[in-house]
Amino acid sequence: MAADGSANRAVYAFEDDGTELAAATQAQAVYGMPELHRKEIAGARLVANPGCYATSVILPLKPLVAAGWWIWSMGLWPTRRAA
Secondary structure, three states: OOOOOHHHHHHHOOOOOOHHHHHHHHHHOEEOOHHHHHHHHHOOOOEEOOOHHHHHHHHHHHHHHHOOOOEOOOOEOOOOOOO
């Protein structure tokens, strides 16, 4: 399945009207997790709701990522070489 959603558009006959507006609006949104984006939320016009499942994963992983114990982009624990 294509990552750009083209399969869904073909199956469900989605129209692409307003795509530019949607992208511009999304670019202005702030992820609504105050533990991570408190200052940005305070001044935001549009705040995205992260939901409970995302919150339950992101918040416990935050200190591990900050400490370098989790390589977020690779989705794995870094390997440590024996000294």
